[in-house]
Amino acid sequence: MARTPLIIGNWKMNVDHVAAVSLVQKLAWTLKDAEHDPAAVQVVVLPPFTDLRSVQTLVEGDRLDLAYGAQDVSDAPPGARTGDIAAAFLTRLGVTHVTVGHSERRLHHGEDDALVAAKAVAAVAAGITPVVCVGEPLEVRRAGRHVEHVLAQVDGSLAGLGAEQVAAAVVAYEPVWAIGTGEVATPEDAQEVCAAIRQRVGQVHGEAVADAVRVLYGGSVKSSSAASLMAQPDVDGALVGGASLDAAEFAAIVGAARP
Ligand code: PEP
Numbered sequence: 001m002a003r004t005p006l007i008i009g010n011w012k013m014n015v016d017h018v019a020a021v022s023l024v025q026k027l028a029w030t031l032k033d034a035e036h037d038p039a040a041v042q043v044v045v046l047p048p049f050t051d052l053r054s055v056q057t058l059v060e061g062d063r064l065d066l067a068y069g070a071q072d073v074s075d076a077p078p079g080a081r082t083g084d085i086a087a088a089f090l091t092r093l094g095v096t097h098v099t100v101g102h103s104e105r106r107l108h109h110g111e112d113d114a115l116v117a118a119k120a121v122a123a124v125a126a127g128i129t130p131v132v133c134v135g136e137p138l139e140v141r142r143a144g145r146h147v148e149h150v151l152a153q154v155d156g157s158l159a160g161l162g163a164e165q166v167a168a169a170v171v172a173y174e175p176v177w178a179i180g181t182g183e184v185a186t187p188e189d190a191q192e193v194c195a196a197i198r199q200r201v202g203q204v205h206g207e208a209v210a211d212a213v214r215v216l217y218g219g220s221v222k223s224s225s226a227a228s229l230m231a232q233p234d235v236d237g238a239l240v241g242g243a244s245l246d247a248a249e250f251a252a253i254v255g256a257a258r259p
Contacts, residue, residue: 178219216238223253
């Protein structure tokens with residue numbers, strides 16, 4: 001089955017709502033100049049929550065071929081959860097994707113697989129595609145236990161989703177040691193773990209679901225490394241952090257994903 005490559009730009013806690021408008025405009029122009037075909041490669045940006053309304057206004061007003069999402073979502077419905085953002089609010093803002101279980105949330109907010117799974121369920125219930133992030137820390141990689149570590153996260157984080165929902169979801173393999181460090185995984189390392197993730201999805205939900213689910217690599221992806229990573233058979237795209245803040249660099253990564 002041909003899976004449409006997906007490139008997601010995670011802005012993290014960078015770019016306020018004023019700067020977001022110029023970054024999205026610049027990205028849209030750059031992609032247009034590069035004759036980007038949105039049917040061939042899907043592109044999503046993940047601005048901070050406070051930018052989403054501005055990004056929505058721009059994307060809808062200028063009819064930009066660009067999707068946008070959020071970096072986190074509450075597992076709870078609207079109510080007494082101070083500081084949290086309900087999935088239904090994101091749907092109203094035109095959000096299509098949301099990362100759940102990013103390693104920075106697992107680290108700084110103590111998020112575990114059970115919470116990540118509940119967030120994925122809340123996203124799906126609101127019609128939003130969850131991008132479920134998994135990945136091993138350096139000591140686990142050094143001990144050679146990276147595949148088992150990641151598969152345990154996959155089992156726990158996808159636990160609440162049925163087969164159809166997993167088929168439509170995205171899993172992002174992001175080794176913690178590669179995020180924001182400049183140390184990108186080799187294409188072979190990325191392929192090993194992405195293939196293992198797909199195989200596990202197949203064991204749990206069957207081959208058709210394994211064929212459909214998109215598995216991304218994330219961790220210090222740049223335009224210089226993107227093509228060889230995405231040439232791997234089980235790497236369907238990239239979750240890009242730092243490099244997504246530069247429109248030209250991000251557009252070049254999108255170009256490298258062209259089948
Ligand atoms: C990320 O934030 O998910 C990420 C992969 O960051 P970077 O590309 O900067 O390593």
